[in-house]
Amino acid sequence: MIALGQTIIFGILIGGVYALMATGLTLTFGVMKIVNMAQGAFLIVSTYLCYALWQQFGIDPIVAALLVMFPMAVIGLVVYKLVIERLERIDPGLTIVATFALALIAEAFLALAWGPNQKTTTPAYFNQAMHLGPLVIPRAQFYACLLAIVITAVLQVAIKRTWLGHAITAASENPEGARLIGIEPARIGAWIFAIATGSTAFGGAALSFLYQFTPDTQDFWLGVTLSVVIVGGLGSIPGAFAAGVLLGVAESLTTTYVSVRWATAVPTLLILVVLTIRPQGLFTRTTRQDAGS
């Protein structure tokens, strides 16, 4: 019974981190209907940047994320202006191909800069744990989950309360209508993309002290983040959080009761199952899809 409780606690903590990693994809996929196949790569680039700051200057990865956020947002803006904006007009399918090409390029650069060996950051809270009765709560996971809650809350408030947030909602629900009231979806798109890639800094920071990473893990993390977004339902931040927890608990249970190796199959398996049974995601209501036709 304690083992089960422990497993579920691990699952919930990791689930929060998954949601955090997927926030960028939640925004681009949900709002712009763009499948950014470079999400995993952006995440790993952030991880390496946090790693570099931690290694060079001893900056805590979570603090480093506050710095890494800016260059990542700039990268997102550049990618949007040079690639996405252009290709979305010709053929959205090409956007998917091009962003995947970007992921490979990013992976190659990381491998050239840092080599193929496994790395990890080890801040003070690394490998420490708190005890709650018989249950163990690892500090690193706990902080990462707190970070996830804070970032998600900030983004949620930003979307519900600010003008940009309202503009984003408007542009995503009805691009034509948004254009009529002076919101240019393309300009909003650039903002969302910048915010989305900027937010990978936090997911990347959490990744840097929770996992060992190499450049070629980017496509694994792409699978995980896609899974969160598909299971949660497009564009819903609370949905992504619920999906992250579901994924985390499922993985954690598989690790405890089946084997660690099968746990890596959980994210992709969930994608296939959910798209078969409930393609709109487990945590969304149906909305009108035929507007404009």
Add this chain to the structure above:
Amino acid sequence: MTSSPLTRATLLRRAWIPIAVAALICYPLVSSDLYYQNMLIVTFMLAIGASGWNIMGGYAGYISLGNSAFIGLGAYTTGILAVRESISPFLGCLVGGLVCAIGAALLSLVTRRTRGMYFVIVTFATLQLLGVVATTWSGLTGGSQGLALPLPTWSLSYQNWPFYYPMLGLLVGTIAVSAWVRRSKLGLGLFAIQDDEDKAAGLGLQTTVYKMIAFVLGGTFVGIAGGIYAYYVTFLNTAAVFDIVTSVLIVLAVLLGGRGTLWGPVLGAFIVAPISNVTSTGLGGADSGAIRLLLFGGLLGAVAIFLPRGVLPVVESWFRRLLARGPGRTSTNADPDLSTTAASVSDVGNGSVDGADPSDVLVVRGVRKSFGGLRAVDGVDLNLAGARITGLIGPNGSGKTTLFNVIDGTVPTRDGTITLGGRRLDRTGRPARAHAGLARTYQLPRLFANLTVVENIVAPERRFAFGRLWTKRVTAAERERAMGVLDDLGLAAYADGSPANLSYGQRKLVELAQVLWLDPVLVMLDEPAAGISPALSERLADMVRSLRRRGVGILLVEHDLAFIAGLCERVYVMSRGAIIAHGSVADISAEHAVVDAYLGDSVVPVPAEGKT
């Protein structure tokens, strides 16, 4: 349309094919250079993969990033059968192809309810999942240790022929199938799906079956190739076999050569595979993997951004422009005078219903549809008779188009019943509703841009039959009938051009002719007269009347009340998702509620003269 230089070009191109095949057949006989034999074998495999990918990705527009999964499935099936059951890899690879076919069919079930971008995710996830399964299920696959196949037993003097020739034969087979798909009704349907899948389903095309066949064809050949390749390399390891970079090479070859063309993927493979081969043998050191990744990622990105159409279409359009400068060019700009052409499309369909049939064709009961909290359609009842023209009016946002979408199945609903000619339709999909005799046009005409005007007209499918898929895109009989229809519309000159050459009004006429090809019992017209000239609108009215004479029921949404008054026997008025009035045009004009709905309830209606 085909002028003589073009036919000569076609002949020349036809001659190239046997020459190229003969050269490839002779090559290993005259040269014993194993390096180039190896390079060609790898090139053939990539060309098979690319041509197969192109059937789904190029014709139907469904991009996959997971097609190397088929190579892996084929390779491992062959390998496992060879190691455990001692089955010859040349038989095993056929089983591998079968496994891939089944796998592809299952995967297309996963994507049955989802569209474009999800397909990429599904294929990507499948590749990753299979990689994990192959690594973890080590009892079967040897896991990360790898799987060694038995070594070939034939004499070394045969060089690589036993791999070279089957691979070449498979490539010829793949291209032949791809060519044949392009020219058949299957290809017509796939290109229609790429343009507008919803519309294609509304015209009765079983889009799910089309996509499934396309994906299965694409996966089977590359699966067999994967099996042969497994024997060729004699050693499989999961990381290499399920490598996503192989998928990337396939996509790169297709995009570079020209997506959706027949020869583009082959051309692309003959460019990409040698580059890949040279870099994998020529590069050494710890960074070689990263450099290859950089190279192919960069190439893929560059092609997607700077050459999205691919080499072949670009070269072809240069070539065509060069030819067009010659004297043989015929003018296609002759604009036929629409108002003088004959006013009936009675040739369309061979409607068996003669004269009036007053019993109800379409019965709608208690249909509801909500989007979130918004009740777009709220308990609508309709009775539509055959051989009657019924109008549906209401202010913008009152739910008319949503009601159309619910009736034709674009938007599913669980509440209410829809019966057409005594058949319940509310649980069936769109193609089945079209087969039952339901047709609709759109407010903005939606023609397939990838198809010619004639192909657009004959695209609808009255009932599904596998045999039909393999027939020519447009049979001689269909062409004759379609040309008759186009003649009546005064559009015969545009028959073999793209619908993009037509004006807005002409596209509306062609779309109407297209849906009539279904031989419907009920036609729903969404604002047919909006935005077209008075002359054309009069022609449309004539077409609608001639349909009624043939016993077809018509439901039309329109804001032009004069148009409605001139045509409709009966009018339904919708407001806020509900029917608020129905009756003759005169009854409706007198109704208080109708005036309220249109003008707001504070307006005091001016008493209509002569009607009180």
